[in-house]
Amino acid sequence: MAVSNKSSSAGRFGPRYGRRIRVKISNIEAQMKQKHKCPQCGRKSVKRINTAIWQCTKCETTFAGGTYLPDTPVGRVSQKASGKVGSE
Template sequence: MSNASIRYGARIRKMNAAVKREKQALYKCEVCGKMSVKRISTSIWRCRHCNTTYAGGAYSMTTTAGEAAKSLVQSLSRQ
């Protein structure tokens, strides 16, 4: 195995880990304001608190609120 393919394999594992983390992440609900929106199936997200259903990206919320929530989660996890 060449050095190039070793680096490529490491990058793929890192990407898979990031996707897995996003699929499990909770996002802020625009209706009730709680961090309770969870992916329930491909492109479908639901708030566990008020049952509002959102159509979003396959692996992460693509709305402005979703992006804001994601950056909040990332900043919290860095602390």
């Protein structure tokens, strides 16, 4: 019997929607499911609760962020403009 490749999270789509879209979805979901750095305590323990809702499992801080990542490029630019990033 042949050895098959391990399928990613986009394997649930089967042959539908095309390879490029399935690869993009797989990359986005892999980044989304990683543990991210908490803005409050600084530990890598932030998980996604719901769409754009993120929670730290250590300090229980809940905050709104991006849909797939807790911080977005636009959010980083706005924080730099307001001076919050450099003051910490």
